[in-house]
Amino acid sequence: MKRSQKTWLFAALFVTLLLTVILATAVGAVAIPADVTLRIILSQLGMPWIETGDIGRNTEAIVWSLRLPRVLLGVLIGASLALAGSTFQGLLRNPLADPFTIGVSSGAATGATIAIFLSQLNGLHFPHMIPLFAFTGALLAFFFVYNLSKIGGQIPVVTLLLSGVVVSSFLSAVISLLMVFAGENIKGIFFWLSGGLMMRSWTEIGFVAPYLLLGFCLIFAYARELNILLLGEEAALHLGVRVDFTKKLLLVTASLVTAAAVSVSGMIGFVGLIIPHAVRMVSGPDHRVLLPASALVGGIFLVWADVVARTVMAPREIPVGIITAFIGAPFFIYLLRKKKKEIRL
C-alpha cells in the first residue's frame, strides 16, 4: 500500500468509528436524535459550554450510563478480537487461526460456567464473579496449552495448534457436563457462551481496558517482526529477529488480550477470524497496516452487530455472537467469491 492510500484508509476508518459510536448510541428502544447524543457525550467529557439544559435527566442517563459504555465496550472487544486474530494468524502462519484457536476461549468459558454453576449451587456470589472466573480460566488454559506444546524450550506451531484443539475439546466436555447439572441456570450459561454486551457498564470497561491497551501497544510494536515471521522462522532468524522471544511475547500478549476481552463479553465468534482476512484483502499483508486496521474494523463491526442484536427483536435481545456469525459468514463467502482468490497470509 502506498503512503497516501494508508493515510486515506486510516482517516476513513477513524471517521467511521466516530460516526459509529455516536449513531449506535443514538439508536435503541428510546430513539434519541444523534445531535442530542453528541451534545450529551461532549458535555460529559468536560465541555461545559455545550448547552444541555433542554435535555432530560433520563435521556442523559440512558446515553451516558447505559448505551455509551456498552458501545465503547463493543469497540474495545471487537478491536481486541480482531487484533488478536490477526496476530495469531500471522504468528502461527495459519489462515484458520483465530483468538480462540489455542484454547483461551474454552478456558474462559469453563471459568464462567463454573462461576454460574457455583452461584446457583450454594449461593456463593460476589461482584464480578463471572468475569474474574472467566479471566482466570482463560489464563490457566493458555499456560496449560503453552507448556504442553513446549519442546526443548521452543514452541513448534503444529504442536501448539494440536494442543489447543485437544485442550479445547476437553474443556467443551467439561462445560457440557456442567450444563447437564446446571438446571435453571442453563440459560445463563447458554447466553454467556453465545456472547453478549447487555448490562455492561463503565466498570467492565475499567476492568479490561488496561490489558487491552497494554496488549495493543506491545503487538503494534512487533508488527515488523510479524511480517518477517510470515517468511518462516529460520528466515526470520537470518534477518535478525529473536524468533523464540518474539513468538512467546506475542503469544502471551495476544492470549492476554483475548482473555480480557472474552471474560467480559463471552464467546463472540467470527470477529477474530473474518475481520483480519477481510482487511487483508484491502490492506495487503503488512502488519503495520493490517493490525491497526483490523482493530478499527473489528470495533466498528462488533458495535453494529450489537445494535442489530438489541434492536431487531426488541425488547428481547439476541446474543451478539449469533449476529456476528449471521452477518460474518455470508459476508465472508461474498468476499471469497467476489475476489475469486485463495485465502493466503
Add this chain to the structure above:
Amino acid sequence: MRITVQNLTFTYADRKVLKEICFDVESGTFFGIIGPNGSGKTTLIKLLSRVLRPGSGLVELGERALNSYSQNDLAKVMAVVVQDTFAGYLFSVEEIVMMGRTPYLGRFQAETLQDYAIVRQALELTGCLELRQRKIAELSGGERQRVMIARALAQQPKVLLLDEPTAHLDIGYQQEILDLVKRLCLTEGLTVISVLHDLNLASYYCNGLVLLAQGEIAAAGSPDHVLTTENISRVYKTAILVSPHPLLGTPTVSLLPSNRASLPQQKKSRIHLLAGGGSAGELMRDLREAGYLLSVGVLNVGDSDWEAARSLDLPLVSEAPFSAITAERHAQNLRLIQQANVVVLAEIPIGQGNLLNLRAALTALAEGRTVYLLEEHLNLQRDFTQGEGQELLAEIKLGGAIVINTKACLYRALAETL
C-alpha cells in the same frame, strides 16, 4: 570476512551428524560444501548460520566467536539463502527485499531514503528491478530465488551462506545465479559458503571445497585436490571420471558406466573392439551392460577410449600416448582377437599411427572371423592418411566385413549371431 571452523560436532538423537569438522574460509572466496545425501551438508550450513547450536566446537566469524554476536548484529554481517521456499505470498518483491534492511532499523523507525537506495541497488544487481511491484506468489522459481538473493544483499553482509541455492532450477538459472554470486565475491569481497549438489558447478565456481562423507571431512582444499576420481568414487560409491573442463581446465566429473552393479548373466561370447579416438566409449558401456565379454585394442594411453576401457576393467592393449602402434602391441592385439568370437571395428579416426588397427581387422577376416564395421556417419571425414586408410577400409569391406549403420543395428546383429 574470514571464517574458521574448529572441531565442530553436532549430535541429533544420539547420532553424530557431524564429527570434528575443521576448515578455514579466506575472506572473499567462494567456498563449496559437497557430499552425498545425508552427509551433513545442510546441518553444517545451519550450524554456520546459527539456526542450530553445535554440541561442541567453535565457529569464528572475523575475529569473534559466532556465539558472541547478537541476532541483529549477526544479520548485519551474514545473510543466508536457502533452497526455494514458498512463503510471504502476498508481499511484493520490493517489500520482501526491504525486509533485508530490518537489522538496521529501530523498532519504530521508518525506512529511510538510504534504505530505499540500497534495496534498489540490490534489485538492480540481481536483475529484479522490473519485478519489484509483483507479488511473490506470481514469480517463477528462478525469479523467486533471485529475489531471495536480493534480500540477502540488502542486508549488506560480509558473508553469504547458500544452501543449494539452485536446486530445482534449470541450467540457465543455475548459471545466472551462481555467476552473480561469484561476481559479488570478486568485486565486493563477499565471502561465500555454499552447499552445492552438483559437483561440476562446485568445481566451476569454488576456490575451495570440503567433501563431507557421513558427517566427516573426506577431503578439503582446492577443487583440483578434492575432486579426484579416487575421492569421488569412494565417497559417492559410484564410477566417475574426472577430466579437465574443455575450456577452463577445472576438474569436471562425468558419470561412468557402473562397475559395481551386478551385471545380467554373463554371456560366454567374447567381442573384441578395435577402437580409439573416443569412438567406442558408448559401445563399451552398452555391450558390457548387455553381458558380453569384451576386449579392446590398441588404444593410446590418455585417449578417452583408453580411460573408459580402464574404468570398466576391460582387457586391453595400450600404446604410449601419441605414439604409433608398435609391432609388439599389434601382436598382443591379434592374440586378443584370436580369443574373440566377433570383432567390431568402431568408427575410429584413422591416422598413420593406428593403421595397424585396420590391418588387425583384415587379419581377423583372413582367419575367418566375423568382423562388423560400424559406419554411422556417412560423410564423416575420418581418414587423415592421404588415402591409405580409405584403401584399407575398402579392402576390409571387400574382405567380407559386415557394414552396419547404427549401434542399434549392431546390437541386434550381435544378439542374433552370438
